[in-house]
Amino acid sequence: MRDVDHIDAVVAELRKDLPAIERRFNEENERFKVLLAADRSVIAHVLKYHLIVEVYLNRYFEMRYPNLAWDEAELRFTQKVNLLTSQSDARVAFVAPGIKELNRIRNKFGHQLDATLGLSDQSAMLRCLAVARAGVEYNDPTRVLHDFATVACTFLTVDPDIERVFQLAFERARQASHPR
Numbered sequence: 001m002r003d004v005d006h007i008d009a010v011v012a013e014l015r016k017d018l019p020a021i022e023r024r025f026n027e028e029n030e031r032f033k034v035l036l037a038a039d040r041s042v043i044a045h046v047l048k049y050h051l052i053v054e055v056y057l058n059r060y061f062e063m064r065y066p067n068l069a070w071d072e073a074e075l076r077f078t079q080k081v082n083l084l085t086s087q088s089d090a091r092v093a094f095v096a097p098g099i100k101e102l103n104r105i106r107n108k109f110g111h112q113l114d115a116t117l118g119l120s121d122q123s124a125m126l127r128c129l130a131v132a133r134a135g136v137e138y139n140d141p142t143r144v145l146h147d148f149a150t151v152a153c154t155f156l157t158v159d160p161d162i163e164r165v166f167q168l169a170f171e172r173a174r175q176a177s178h179p180r
Helices: 003-037 041-064 077-084 090-111 119-133 141-155 160-177
Strands: none
Touching: 003 119, 041 077, 041 090, 041 141, 077 090, 090 119, 090 160, 141 160
């Protein structure tokens, strides 16, 4: 005989405890409603920009190393970022700390329903933007996400003409800071 066949007897036995069970259920239901009602617009921004940057990370590696089977490697975002930090490309080195920070923020939102995002969580992204968007002041963390993702994706673009322009700019900057 199955347990379900005894359901009438179980319900009869639990009848005396139903008020306590119902009270506890209602308490948990209220906690659930609070979590459900929380503003999720920030998490949507975090996930969106994380996914966009990951698309560009994938494209970067596929273009930079076309003979490797990137799809088959099934790398996690963290592994891609670790590979990224080993690149000698100055553009990539410039955005890598912010990309790492974006992943840390995404992980926080992926594991905490009550996670928040403040400018203090975005120091690496803000350092990057202080150069790439000089003069822009940030007081909205989602704007930081947007602008940083734009810069990171631009810097992850592999194009021979763009790379030559960046290489020349970096060479001139080095020469200006170390005159002969």
